[in-house]
Amino acid sequence: MQIQNERSGASLVIRVSGRLDSVSTPTFEAHCQQAIAQGERSLILDFRSLDYLSSAGLRSILIVAKSVGAAGGEFALANARGMVREVFEISGFLGIFRCLDSFETPAAQD
Amino acid sequence: MERLRLPAKLSSLTGFREFVNRSAVAAGVGPQLLPRIELALEELLVNHVLHAYGSGEGDSEVVCFRREPDCFCLEVVDEARPFDPLAQATPDLTLAAADRPIGGLGIHLVRSLADEVSYRREAGKNVFTACFAIRPEAPPG
Numbered sequence: 001m002q003i004q005n006e007r008s009g010a011s012l013v014i015r016v017s018g019r020l021d022s023v024s025t026p027t028f029e030a031h032c033q034q035a036i037a038q039g040e041r042s043l044i045l046d047f048r049s050l051d052y053l054s055s056a057g058l059r060s061i062l063i064v065a066k067s068v069g070a071a072g073g074e075f076a077l078a079n080a081r082g083m084v085r086e087v088f089e090i091s092g093f094l095g096i097f098r099c100l101d102s103f104e105t106p107a108a109q110d
Numbered sequence: 111m112e113r114l115r116l117p118a119k120l121s122s123l124t125g126f127r128e129f130v131n132r133s134a135v136a137a138g139v140g141p142q143l144l145p146r147i148e149l150a151l152e153e154l155l156v157n158h159v160l161h162a163y164g165s166g167e168g169d170s171e172v173v174c175f176r177r178e179p180d181c182f183c184l185e186v187v188d189e190a191r192p193f194d195p196l197a198q199a200t201p202d203l204t205l206a207a208a209d210r211p212i213g214g215l216g217i218h219l220v221r222s223l224a225d226e227v228s229y230r231r232e233a234g235k236n237v238f239t240a241c242f243a244i245r246p247e248a249p250p251g
Contacts, residue, residue: 022120022156052145054152055216065207075207083145090222091215092203 003031006105011042013078013105017049020057029060033067041073046103048079053087065097078103111175118159118170118188126151126172130184133174137182140247146223147184150240153216154186157195158236181225183241193236194229196221 001024006013012035020028032043045061047053065075076098080088088094114129116122130151134144151172158170173185200221201214221227224240231237 021123021152023123052148054149054156055219056152056156058215062207062210069208083142083149086223087149087219090219095204096207096210 008105011044012040013044013046015046019052021054022056025056025060032064036067036071043068044076044078046078047084050084053084058091076100113173115169115171118168120159134182137176138244139182142247147242150220150224153220154238157216158188180244181241182244185237185239187235187237189235192231196229
């Protein structure tokens with residue numbers, strides 16, 4: 001798993017690549033919680049390069065969403081595809097979170 | 111039929127995954143089905159690590175086999191106290207994010223992604239089986 005931060009206006013875009021599984025999830029969760037602790041109030045998780053997601057990943061996404069919500073912030077999922085999108089669908093996440101289907105950061109549009 | 115036995119620990123996940131990937135590819139599983147099988151493996155193993163042995167020590171065993179005409183099957187076996195993951199209730203998927211309980215989705219994912227799931231208690235072992243139909247896959251793109 002690799003994690004990269006980008007900015008899009010007031011939002012912090014966290015781009016997660018590779019596998020979000022039981023092994024990599026603690027690193028992902030700590031990264032997001034640190035961003036919230038540093039004052040970020042709008043998180044967009046960009047999953048365009050994420051190939052694999054398990055329930056451990058879902059669990060940490062839910063924890064991060066609750067944390068940012070409790071801090072008065074906003075949260076969105078972007079660009080989930082393939083098996084990752086299917087896992088979101090099966091678990092009902094597409095219905096409970098804001099989902100951006102063709103989200104681009106300003107840098108990515110250049 | 112191929113089998114691999116490793117300690118029931120999260121650190122065994124990579125070894126089991128490589129073993130299952132090799133068996134699945136050899137059985138004719140394509141790149142679209144493979145991550146679904148990997149997911150079932152992870153969920154079942156993690157479930158075992160969390161529930162089966164509690165804080166004690168033990169092994170997990172993974173068995174892979176092809177069931178004719180067209181199924182790839184995965185069995186996760188342990189020798190812990192009886193534990194039937196299928197007895198868990200399906201989580202409420204309609205609750206808002208703030209009200210959703212943390213966790214409980216793993217077995218729901220396995221049930222949804224596999225074509226058949228079953229649990230049996232056999233000779234002092236928990237045996238959980240997930241089977242996946244191997245279907246022709248459209249080329250990517």
